[in-house]
Amino acid sequence: MKNQTTTYSKSKQGILPMFISDFLDICDPVLTFDEFMEGIDLAKYLRNIPEHETGRIRYNPVNMLKTVLFGFMTQGYMSLRELEDNCRVNIRFMYLIDNERPSYRTFSYFINDVLGDSIEDIFNDINKKIFEQENVDLNHLYIDGSKFEANANKYSWVWKKATEKSRYRLFEKITALFHEINTDLEWSGLKIEANVEYAPEQLREIADQYAKVWNVDRSDFVYGKGHRKTCQQRQYEKLLEYASKLEEYIEKVNICGPARNSYSKTDHSATFMRIKTDYMGNDQLLPAYNVQVGVADEYIAVVDVNQYRSDMDCFVPLMEQFKKTYGFYPKYPTADAGYGSYNNYIYCEQHDMEKYMKFTMFKKETEDKKYHNDPFRAVNFRFNSEGYMICPNEKRFIFSHRRAVRGNEYGRQEEIYVCEDCSNCPYTAQCKKTENNRTIRINQELTAMHQEVIENLESIHGALLRMNRSIQAEGTFGIMKNDRNYKRIVRRGINSVRLEIFLVSIGQNLYKYHNKKMRLQKSA
Structure with missing residues (x-):
């Protein structure tokens, strides 16, 4: 057993x-x-x-x-x-x-x-400790931006311009309603003055006065199939309906504000932007936030969340955020062609920063020799002893007038020049496309700035900065989106989104700090 x-x-x-x-x-x-x-x-x-x-x-x-x-x-x-x-x-x-x-x-x-209120200070304290241990150089700042899709419905857009058009169409309906009411009130001698624009409070006050004149009692109103509304009920309800609609339009315009043209109904802080990853496949705009980072020695030194669709408008707020945090401006802010503009170059001059931001035509200017040396470009025209610009046909360009550039904060103006005579010119096909004398627009100050940027970026120092920017700034978003799988905003509202982005940035810097420390231990 x-x-x-x-x-x-x-x-x-x-x-x-x-x-x-x-x-x-x-x-x-x-x-x-x-x-x-x-x-x-x-x-x-x-x-x-x-x-x-x-x-x-x-x-x-x-x-x-x-x-x-x-x-x-x-x-x-x-x-x-x-x-x-x-x-x-x-x-x-x-x-x-x-x-x-x-x-x-x-x-x-x-x-x-x-x-919520202290996350930015925590981010700055953690950064300062990392930067002290790693001896991070904050004078070389590599800037880049990326659009993150917001946590909002895709087809929930509100367009500011469309709202304005609808509001003016409503003004026309209100005017027509006033004419109808005045026709019915001829017996009383009363008359409602028609205007070009109206306010909701004005319509509600007119509705109250209208109810008193006709002794309108809302308890006698009829609704539904088989009932016919009286003329007074219909006109009174239209006045209140138009007042409510005007309030809705005013609210939409106020939410957009002066700097935006759209917002989402499910996240009022999100702006509709064009995102590179168009997974919908119909070239539609998507609600998003523009996240800007300034990277120094692979660490995110400064981060900002904007509602601007263009990176060009995000440069100054990011630099002000950097100055607020560290007490000085970076000496060499390096960015791609999305940031090069007259406003940003003037801002750099005012705050003793070197111009290392590409402009729109930088690649064509530096790589396309045919375009750069084109004799029919206005910037390549020579000046004679009298100070006139001379075209390849030896004709003078006469100054016509100056025109202010729309949306420029520093009063930038373009100078308009007109050729004295383009008739019988042998270079007509190469020089101009119309039958009139050729007109050119030029700004000598901006042209000089572009030349300075080309010299800076084509130098050895500039080439190293451009290489590092593509590795560090764009690499930061590459790690954030692909390696760490953060591709979309989770929270709603600009304050909550800023809180989320600061948390992600802190995590990114701590992740980078640990990896560097482990590499040093292995090499030792």
Whole structure:
């Protein structure tokens, strides 16, 4: 007979050691992260948290902050439910949160209400500590921007110009209604004055007066099939309907503001922009935010979220953000052709910054010799002893007038010159396309700026800056979008989006810091 043995032990027993840190490798990223964060006084940003008189003890806010930042460091973007789940099963998060288990609602309250006002200061403090240890050169700043799709419905657009057109069409309907009402009120001697534009308050006041004249009682109004409205009911309801519609149009225009032409109904801060990834395949604009970064030695030194569709308008706000953070302007801001404009070049001159931003025709100017040396380009015309521009046919160009450039902040003007006589010119086919004398527009100051930019960027220093910009600035967005899979905004509203972008940027810098530290240890 076989001996029957009974086993009373369980395979899932408690084991030693009892400290979570003993399970972690000495090079584990959570230990690098925790050691780094201990050198920053995070508690000064978490002192205004209200204390509950009843209920359970609040989670340690410093540990909560470390857990949130470590989540963004490891994954690029971590959702609230992923944070909750990792605190239950991931030993690294359990180490940071002291084996507590906050829910996703707790993380939501902490991020939105506690970190909302102080996240920018936390980002700056973390950066300053990294930059001190890494000796980061902030004078060389590599700038780039990328459009991130907003968390808004695709076909929820509101166009400012379309709203304005609808409002003026409504003004015409109101005028026609006033003429109809005046015809019916001829017996009373009363008359409503018609104008070009109207205000909602004016229409509501007219509706009240109209109700008094005709003794309109809203309880007698009829609706539905089989009922016929009286003329007074119809006119009174139209007045109120037009007033409500005017209020709607005014609200839409105010939401757009002076600097935008569109917004989304589901996220009023999002602007419709053209994004490179057109997954819809119909060339439609998508609601998005324009995220700008300034990178120094592979770290995000400054970040900004804008509602402008063009990168050109984002340069000055980004530089002002840099000055506010570090107390000075970068000496060599390097950017691509989306940032080169008269306004930005003047801004650089005013703040002692070198011009290393390409302009629109930079590539054609430097690589296309035929275009650059074209004798029929206005910038290649020679000047005679009298100061006149001379075309290849030896004809003078006479100054006509100056014209202000629309949207220019520094009063830029274009000079208009007209050829004295283009008749019987042998170069007509190459020089102009109309039968009139050729007209050219030129701005000597902007032309001189373009020449300075070409000299800067074609130098050895400029070539190195251009190479580094393509690696560091564009590489930052490449890592953020492709390696760390952050391709779309999650939150709604400009303030919430800024909070999200700062969290992602902090995670990106900490991720880069840990990788550099690990590489140094391996090489040593």
